[in-house]
Amino acid sequence: MSDLQGVRGTRDFYPDEMRLRSWLFSHFRAAAQLHGFEEYDAPVLEHEALYTRKAGEDIVGQLYGFEDKGGRRVALRPEMTPSLARMVLARAGALPLPIKWFSIPQCWRYERMQRGRGREHYQWNVDIWGSAGVEADVELLAVLCSFFDRVGLAPAEVGIRVSSRKVLQEVLDSVGVAGEQFAAVCIVVDKLGKLLPDEAAAQLGKLGLDNTAIATIQRVLGLHDLDTLAAALGDDSGAVAELRSLWALAEGYGLTEWLEFDGSIVRGLAYYTGPVFEAHDRSGELRAVCGGGRYDRLLSSFGGKDLPATGFGFGDMVILELLKDRGRLPQLAGSVQDVVFALNPELRPAAMDVAGRLRAQGRSVDLVLEEKRLKWALKHADRCGAERLLLLAPKEWERGLVKVRNLASGAESEVVPDAL
Amino acid sequence: MSDLQGVRGTRDFYPDEMRLRSWLFSHFRAAAQLHGFEEYDAPVLEHEALYTRKAGEDIVGQLYGFEDKGGRRVALRPEMTPSLARMVLARAGALPLPIKWFSIPQCWRYERMQRGRGREHYQWNVDIWGSAGVEADVELLAVLCSFFDRVGLAPAEVGIRVSSRKVLQEVLDSVGVAGEQFAAVCIVVDKLGKLLPDEAAAQLGKLGLDNTAIATIQRVLGLHDLDTLAAALGDDSGAVAELRSLWALAEGYGLTEWLEFDGSIVRGLAYYTGPVFEAHDRSGELRAVCGGGRYDRLLSSFGGKDLPATGFGFGDMVILELLKDRGRLPQLAGSVQDVVFALNPELRPAAMDVAGRLRAQGRSVDLVLEEKRLKWALKHADRCGAERLLLLAPKEWERGLVKVRNLASGAESEVVPDAL
Numbered sequence: 001m002s003d004l005q006g007v008r009g010t011r012d013f014y015p016d017e018m019r020l021r022s023w024l025f026s027h028f029r030a031a032a033q034l035h036g037f038e039e040y041d042a043p044v045l046e047h048e049a050l051y052t053r054k055a056g057e058d059i060v061g062q063l064y065g066f067e068d069k070g071g072r073r074v075a076l077r078p079e080m081t082p083s084l085a086r087m088v089l090a091r092a093g094a095l096p097l098p099i100k101w102f103s104i105p106q107c108w109r110y111e112r113m114q115r116g117r118g119r120e121h122y123q124w125n126v127d128i129w130g131s132a133g134v135e136a137d138v139e140l141l142a143v144l145c146s147f148f149d150r151v152g153l154a155p156a157e158v159g160i161r162v163s164s165r166k167v168l169q170e171v172l173d174s175v176g177v178a179g180e181q182f183a184a185v186c187i188v189v190d191k192l193g194k195l196l197p198d199e200a201a202a203q204l205g206k207l208g209l210d211n212t213a214i215a216t217i218q219r220v221l222g223l224h225d226l227d228t229l230a231a232a233l234g235d236d237s238g239a240v241a242e243l244r245s246l247w248a249l250a251e252g253y254g255l256t257e258w259l260e261f262d263g264s265i266v267r268g269l270a271y272y273t274g275p276v277f278e279a280h281d282r283s284g285e286l287r288a289v290c291g292g293g294r295y296d297r298l299l300s301s302f303g304g305k306d307l308p309a310t311g312f313g314f315g316d317m318v319i320l321e322l323l324k325d326r327g328r329l330p331q332l333a334g335s336v337q338d339v340v341f342a343l344n345p346e347l348r349p350a351a352m353d354v355a356g357r358l359r360a361q362g363r364s365v366d367l368v369l370e371e372k373r374l375k376w377a378l379k380h381a382d383r384c385g386a387e388r389l390l391l392l393a394p395k396e397w398e399r400g401l402v403k404v405r406n407l408a409s410g411a412e413s414e415v416v417p418d419a420l
Numbered sequence: 421m422s423d424l425q426g427v428r429g430t431r432d433f434y435p436d437e438m439r440l441r442s443w444l445f446s447h448f449r450a451a452a453q454l455h456g457f458e459e460y461d462a463p464v465l466e467h468e469a470l471y472t473r474k475a476g477e478d479i480v481g482q483l484y485g486f487e488d489k490g491g492r493r494v495a496l497r498p499e500m501t502p503s504l505a506r507m508v509l510a511r512a513g514a515l516p517l518p519i520k521w522f523s524i525p526q527c528w529r530y531e532r533m534q535r536g537r538g539r540e541h542y543q544w545n546v547d548i549w550g551s552a553g554v555e556a557d558v559e560l561l562a563v564l565c566s567f568f569d570r571v572g573l574a575p576a577e578v579g580i581r582v583s584s585r586k587v588l589q590e591v592l593d594s595v596g597v598a599g600e601q602f603a604a605v606c607i608v609v610d611k612l613g614k615l616l617p618d619e620a621a622a623q624l625g626k627l628g629l630d631n632t633a634i635a636t637i638q639r640v641l642g643l644h645d646l647d648t649l650a651a652a653l654g655d656d657s658g659a660v661a662e663l664r665s666l667w668a669l670a671e672g673y674g675l676t677e678w679l680e681f682d683g684s685i686v687r688g689l690a691y692y693t694g695p696v697f698e699a700h701d702r703s704g705e706l707r708a709v710c711g712g713g714r715y716d717r718l719l720s721s722f723g724g725k726d727l728p729a730t731g732f733g734f735g736d737m738v739i740l741e742l743l744k745d746r747g748r749l750p751q752l753a754g755s756v757q758d759v760v761f762a763l764n765p766e767l768r769p770a771a772m773d774v775a776g777r778l779r780a781q782g783r784s785v786d787l788v789l790e791e792k793r794l795k796w797a798l799k800h801a802d803r804c805g806a807e808r809l810l811l812l813a814p815k816e817w818e819r820g821l822v823k824v825r826n827l828a829s830g831a832e833s834e835v836v837p838d839a840l
Contacts, residue, residue, distance in 0.1 A: 004506055010463035012507050018459045034779045036756045036786030039438045043430035066486040069530050074427055086424055087432050110489050135789040252769030336456045349672030359454040366456030369555040
């Protein structure tokens with residue numbers, strides 16, 4: 001009966017879990033919409049080449065790809081950005097810029113199962129295309145902080161570590177490492193936190209970096225304030241100027257409490273070109289809550305004309321772990337407000353009439369469809385988290401009355417249907 | 421660049437299309453929630469055996485199935501009911517009954533492309549499990565009519581054709597056709613509308629039915645009122661009693677205007693056992709808007725203990741065609757209410773402050789992130805469908821004022837930030 005289990009690494013959402021997911025998504029949506037972002041979506045299935053053309057990344061090895069019945073290579077999307085690029089390219093020139101769009105796609109990967117890592121997750125994606133300034137990057141940080149604020153997380157609990165790909169770029173330039181090694185170095189550097197310094201040095205050495213380059217990278221990546229970075233990269237550093245400008249704007253939004261400069265943040269995807277960031281719980285127990293950055297040269301990798309672009313992806317799993325750890329998950333009752341119950345089948349038309357009246361007022365009404373005892377109906381109403389039980393009982397209904405029981409207080413009254 | 425197109429038969433949802441989808445889904449949700457249904461979800465990917473174990477149906481030939489990297493046969497779900505059955509079985513006994521659940525899954529099929537038939541669609545699924553009476557079937561019809569009502573469709577435009585699998589069952593019993601042929605006959609009968617009577621007779625003949633059986637089936641399927649059906653099936657017909665009881669309850673809900681008995685409705689899936697229905701536009705131009713019915717013996721086909729169950733599926737494509745034809749599609753503006761624009765970069769922190777204040781009030785604010793001219797900002801605000809443009813201009817800001825332009829009336833005022 002293994003076919004009666006879900007596919008390994010996938011989740012079912014029973015109503016309890018669905019309520020939590022809907023609650024989370026509603027805050028994703030609200031934070032984005034308050035900042036003027038519009039929702040879009042793309043199919044979960046794409047041509048595999050959409051991902052493999054940007055070769056050399058972990059994401060390709062973990063593609064949930066397959067051949068369809070027509071012999072085409074297709075894949076369940078591992079991330080949303082390539083679909084977004086495809087959509088923008090399909091309407092190249094026709095979309096008014098800037099684009100401020102968000103989406104909450106389900107993304108897939110195929111890899112050996114690890115504890116706490118599924119094969120699918122939902123990922124809130126928020127992107128701005130067509131806006132070259134650091135203002136756009138700060139706007140994304142504002143969306144992010146507004147989300148944290150909405151779900152009750154404070155800067156003391158969650159921090160956003162910010163750097164720029166330009167920091168690493170300038171370091172590599174200064175030690176004479178050619179541009180083509182850059183992406184490969186970024187991918188190794190992204191994993192440095194998990195490696196011992198010697199292992200890291202060995203991996204960077206394999207990419208052709210000499211000891212001076214490796215030492216310089218390791219030193220700069222260890223920096224945590226902009227002034228020291230400025231001293232290391234020099235007064236005319238574009239990276240430093242960009243980050244200072246980002247901080248000044250973040251100040252204008254009142255966001256700096258959330259931010260810290262962290263030279264080790266480079267992000268794993270090859271396509272980033274400017275500011276990059278990750279949000280982490282301050283206790284450091286969990287994986288990154290979200291990550292993103294600027295990727296101004298993505299479209300040319302698809303053969304299109306580049307557009308400045310910046311965005312982030314924010315999975316649904318780590319944030320729920322974090323909120324759970326902090327005791328911040330809401331208690332979400334079902335949506336049923338009234339349970340309507342007829343004590344005998346003859347009263348069912350009357351019960352339907354009462355249910356219809358309440359629904360016309362916008363109330364969520366569960367009508368009991370089976371012959372049950374009053375005791376069952378009370379238990380059922382309680383389990384639903386309903387506010388009231390409306391009872392159609394022979395004696396009361398003869399007098400044209402409905403019995404209304406407030407389930408919190410236990411108070412009962414008798415009401416004519418018109419007054420419900 | 422074919423990899424830069426979406427997979428054939430799939431849709432992208434740009435913000436315009438996404439707004440329409442969200443509008444449709446919001447009415448799906450509201451109609452279900454008003455009737456006390458709770459949302460659930462399951463992964464789009466399932467083991468292929470979940471579908472192939474109920475063999476002999478069109479849906480299997482059209483499965484979007486494939487082998488994953490671990491050599492397992494998996495499929496993109498063609499319909500939601502098997503996933504629902506899997507979820508219920510996984511918690512067999514632990515779920516309080518009845519279950520009233522709904523979902524809006526994306527469903528997939530792989531077939532030769534036809535005009536207007538994609539390879540994916542979204543399908544609103546509404547189901548009641550654990551409730552054996554026709555009350556549950558009527559409750560589903562109430563959800564359906566409540567949805568039609570919400571989107572502005574009247575009984576004169578949309579009708580729900582109702583019958584019961586028991587009608588065909590009794591006809592076959594009466595002509596001595598054995599039970600095992602029943603499912604196969606249903607699948608042919610479901611297509612009768614597309615066949616000439618002679619072709620239909622030939623197909624039924626191939627299933628082993630004799631001429632008397634075929635003539636009886638064709639006659640009863642042509643019936644359109646319950647009294648004639650009662651005359652054909654006899655006074656003690658369970659099918660007639662069930663349908664009369666359904667109509668009486670529908671009367672209690674005031675739904676009978678929407679309903680018509682139609683002996684030809686049997687539905688294509690083998691698993692239905694009782695009342696079945698389809699909604700159609702009355703003009704008859706489009707395919708069925710939705711369809712459903714009772715399927716009390718599904719769980720035993722999965723090796724579980726049966727539970728009474730009834731439900732319907734309602735695709736997103738035909739209803740949107742219908743609403744478009746009837747001129748009932750809403751004009752949906754973007755969500756942006758205010759555009760905030762700083763006339764020069766020095767005023768950006770002030771613009772951020774203003775944007776932040778408005779967002780704290782719950783307003784959707786698009787902050788202009790680029791250096792632009794006022795003319796551009798006005799055009800942009802108009803394109804967004806915003807209500808107001810809030811302008812940070814040097815002279816006004818020196819006096820601590822923000823210029824507020826009402827975009828509908830053109831009226832302008834100057835306001836201190838605290839009064840925004």
